[in-house]
Amino acid sequence: MRDVAVVGFAQRQMKEFDGSPTCVELLVPLFAECYEQTGWTRKDVGFWCSGSSDYLAGRSFSFVQAVDAIGVTPPVNESHVEMDLAWAMYEAWIKIQTGEVDTALVYAFGKSSAGVLRRTLALQLEPYTMTPLWPDTVSLAGLQARAGIDAVLWDETAMAEVVNRSLGDAEKNEYAVRKGGSSVEELLARPMYADPLRKHDCAPVTDGAAAIVLAAGDRARDVRDKPAWISGLAHSVDPMSMGTRDLTRSPSAAAAAAGASVGGVEVAELHAPFSHQELVLRRELGLADDVAINPSGGPLSGNPMFSAGGIRIGEAARKIWSGEATRTLGHATSGPALQQNLVCTMEGRA
Amino acid sequence: MARTLSAPVTVAFDYTRSTGPVLGRFLTGLRDGVVVGARTSSGTVVVPPPEYDPVTHEQTTDFVEVSSVGTVTSWSWVPEPVKGQPLDRPFAFALVTLDGADTPMLHAVDVDSATDMSTGMRVQVRWAADRVGAMTDIEAFVPLREDPPAAASTVGTEEATPITGVITPVSLDYVYAASPEESAFYRGLAEGRIVGQRCPACRKVYVPPRSACPSDGQPTSEEVELSHEGTVTTFCVVNVPFLGQKITPPYVSAYVLLDGADIAFLHLILDIPADEVRMGMRVKAVWKPEDEWGTTIENISHFSPTGDPDADYETYKNHL
Numbered sequence: 001m002r003d004v005a006v007v008g009f010a011q012r013q014m015k016e017f018d019g020s021p022t023c024v025e026l027l028v029p030l031f032a033e034c035y036e037q038t039g040w041t042r043k044d045v046g047f048w049c050s051g052s053s054d055y056l057a058g059r060s061f062s063f064v065q066a067v068d069a070i071g072v073t074p075p076v077n078e079s080h081v082e083m084d085l086a087w088a089m090y091e092a093w094i095k096i097q098t099g100e101v102d103t104a105l106v107y108a109f110g111k112s113s114a115g116v117l118r119r120t121l122a123l124q125l126e127p128y129t130m131t132p133l134w135p136d137t138v139s140l141a142g143l144q145a146r147a148g149i150d151a152v153l154w155d156e157t158a159m160a161e162v163v164n165r166s167l168g169d170a171e172k173n174e175y176a177v178r179k180g181g182s183s184v185e186e187l188l189a190r191p192m193y194a195d196p197l198r199k200h201d202c203a204p205v206t207d208g209a210a211a212i213v214l215a216a217g218d219r220a221r222d223v224r225d226k227p228a229w230i231s232g233l234a235h236s237v238d239p240m241s242m243g244t245r246d247l248t249r250s251p252s253a254a255a256a257a258a259g260a261s262v263g264g265v266e267v268a269e270l271h272a273p274f275s276h277q278e279l280v281l282r283r284e285l286g287l288a289d290d291v292a293i294n295p296s297g298g299p300l301s302g303n304p305m306f307s308a309g310g311i312r313i314g315e316a317a318r319k320i321w322s323g324e325a326t327r328t329l330g331h332a333t334s335g336p337a338l339q340q341n342l343v344c345t346m347e348g349r350a
Numbered sequence: 351m352a353r354t355l356s357a358p359v360t361v362a363f364d365y366t367r368s369t370g371p372v373l374g375r376f377l378t379g380l381r382d383g384v385v386v387g388a389r390t391s392s393g394t395v396v397v398p399p400p401e402y403d404p405v406t407h408e409q410t411t412d413f414v415e416v417s418s419v420g421t422v423t424s425w426s427w428v429p430e431p432v433k434g435q436p437l438d439r440p441f442a443f444a445l446v447t448l449d450g451a452d453t454p455m456l457h458a459v460d461v462d463s464a465t466d467m468s469t470g471m472r473v474q475v476r477w478a479a480d481r482v483g484a485m486t487d488i489e490a491f492v493p494l495r496e497d498p499p500a501a502a503s504t505v506g507t508e509e510a511t512p513i514t515g516v517i518t519p520v521s522l523d524y525v526y527a528a529s530p531e532e533s534a535f536y537r538g539l540a541e542g543r544i545v546g547q548r549c550p551a552c553r554k555v556y557v558p559p560r561s562a563c564p565s566d567g568q569p570t571s572e573e574v575e576l577s578h579e580g581t582v583t584t585f586c587v588v589n590v591p592f593l594g595q596k597i598t599p600p601y602v603s604a605y606v607l608l609d610g611a612d613i614a615f616l617h618l619i620l621d622i623p624a625d626e627v628r629m630g631m632r633v634k635a636v637w638k639p640e641d642e643w644g645t646t647i648e649n650i651s652h653f654s655p656t657g658d659p660d661a662d663y664e665t666y667k668n669h670l
Contacts, residue, residue: 018352018353018354018527019353019354019527019529019530020354020527020528020529020532020561021526021527022529022561024529024560024561024562025529025530025561025562025569027562028561028562028567028568028569031567042567055522058359058361058522058524058526059526065560067564068560068561068562068563068564068567069561069562069567070567071562071563071564071565071566071567071568072564072565072567073552073565073566111527114524114525114526114527115522115523115524115525116432116433116523118432119432119433119434119522120522122434123520123522127365127367127518128367128369128373128377128398128485128516128518129373129376129398129455129456129485130456130485131518131520132484132485132486132516132518133435133436133443133456133457133458133485133486134432134433134434134435135435135443135456136428136432136435138426139426139428139443140426140443141426142425142426142427142443143424143425143426143443143444143445143456144424145426146424146425146426146469147423147424147445150424150469192427192464193429194426194427194428194429195426195427195464195467196426197426239404241400242445242454242456243396243397243445243453243454243455243456244396244400244404244453247424
């Protein structure tokens with residue numbers, strides 16, 4: 001295996017992006033930040049891969065338009081996934097492993113506010129028995145939350161503790177669209193929304209974009225003193241049906257964690273768009289109590305579709321670059337109720 | 351004035367899918383007022399039936415009719431239903447394990463408020479009056495009444511054919527925003543102007559404008575007003591009728607390279623027989639009456655020949 005590191009990261013998150021869902025306007029400055037961090041030009045990037053969805057954009061081939069932000073003279077080596085940035089990064093990591101390229105810039109974007117996000121996401125479900133009912137994301141998460149409450153695996157207080165810590169930590173995050181911790185008591189006093197979920201249990205609808213830069217071996221060492229070396233990267237998926245899974249568990253998250261060897265991490269950025277899902281993930285990933293969870297504020301403070309999982313990896317990488325931690329992980333999820341999960345562990349090396 | 355122009359857009363498509371034998375059996379059952387599950391190799395009865403056994407991966411064949419009465423195993427309140435959901439007033443989504451089944455199915459429960467819901471409550475199917483062989487043949491579940499539920503209305507012999515396909519209409523509503531550069535273009539059109547953008551690196555002029563030069567990846571910062579005359583670079587004669595066509599074929603769609611622009615844009619060529627349109631032909635924009643203008647490319651009705659001599663191939667060969 002080639003040694004590959006995360007050496008660049010840039011993000012934008014906002015409540016409502018006043019611009020085209022192609023997001024070219026957001027991507028150009030993100031790429032500029034990546035060039036500045038690495039000292040590269042676009043010609044130093046061996047492979048590009050983006051994550052986005054036309055269902056979110058409300059137009060066809062939105063990812064083709066987004067390529068304008070790269071500039072393709074001379075032509076670029078480019079790909080696309082209709083998945084989160086984390087999976088675009090996975091493809092780029094594989095590409096580097098093949099030896100064909102040494103560097104990659106992956107990016108993702110989405111204007112969730114253009115439509116009704118929780119409804120649009122019903123299109124990722126089984127099309128015969130689920131989509132015709134238009135089960136919205138919040139309802140499916142609510143079924144999962146109640147399953148855990150009924151099984152006494154967690155309760156509303158534990159969920160509120162996740163929210164309170166997240167929104168408190170988010171105060172230090174300039175990109176957070178929801179922030180400001182209060183107290184568990186105050187959060188619990190707020191009204192139910194989608195019983196058993198309160199609004200703050202659900203990640204805010206967020207527009208945004210993000211980019212991650214990967215480099216192999218010496219190319220990574222040239223960029224940073226402390227590259228975030230990828231020590232493990234794995235993803236796995238559970239069945240889609242809500243009826244045949246134990247919703248209180250996420251075997252695919254446990255499998256991804258095993259594949260990425262999560263032991264010894266000091267910081268974990270978890271892509272849990274609903275408060276109780278962090279509790280599921282902590283169990284499945286086997287995280288010890290002293291692991292710092294989502295010091296960025298996590299997805300409950302901002303959850304741009306197609307970027308939010310990759311942002312977790314970027315935030316975890318920054319902890320390595322700064323020397324605040326020597327071993328971290330970023331996690332991304334996709335599908336209903338933690339159906340699909342990716343874990344990326346990173347480490348600093350002397 | 352808002353920074354960008356936006357407009358509502360609805361993207362809709364009726365997805366037509368074949369069901370295969372397993373989902374077809376399930377949906378045929380729903381049409382006939384019966385819920386059908388399947389026994390897997392491990393002995394559990396699963397509803398809806400999985401197409402393949404989760405352990406042996408053999409196709410499912412052991413179908414089992416289960417009750418239309420069952421127990422709620424989890425639920426979530428839907429305070430603000432979205433379009434297309436089973437009910438247009440607040441309701442619960444629930445996982446319901448029907449009597450005779452071992453796993454729950456997802457559907458709606460029609461009650462007035464969340465206080466009427468509880469895990470473990472008994473519910474029964476409320477069948478739709480007109481059933482077609484779709485998940486929505488179950489209108490919703492309702493709390494179980496004292497008296498046993500009425501059987502679904504019987505099915506006539508004329509409906510005895512099995513369900514083999516479903517049509518799932520999908521319709522999504524958006525507020526679609528133009529980019530700032532596209533917004534300037536459309537606002538220009540509303541004033542009878544054609545506005546492009548120039549790339550600061552390669553100096554190429556794009557119309558309709560792009561947010562970044564696709565060649566250089568640089569923001570196209572400089573606005574350029576363009577001539578209303580140009581050259582046909584390439585064209586096609588439309589002979590095929592299609593849904594929504596506004597002009598009777600044959601007619602010509604062409605790429606017109608406006609004088610001063612570096613990329614041609616697509617428009618109609620009229621006022622000339624289709625078989626006389628040619629590469630290099632000089633054309634000019636024909637605008638609709640000013641009182642019909644909006645922020646739309648339709649302000650330009652079409653392009654019409656200027657009558658000037660054709661442009662030299664050399665002048666547009668790099669724009670094909």
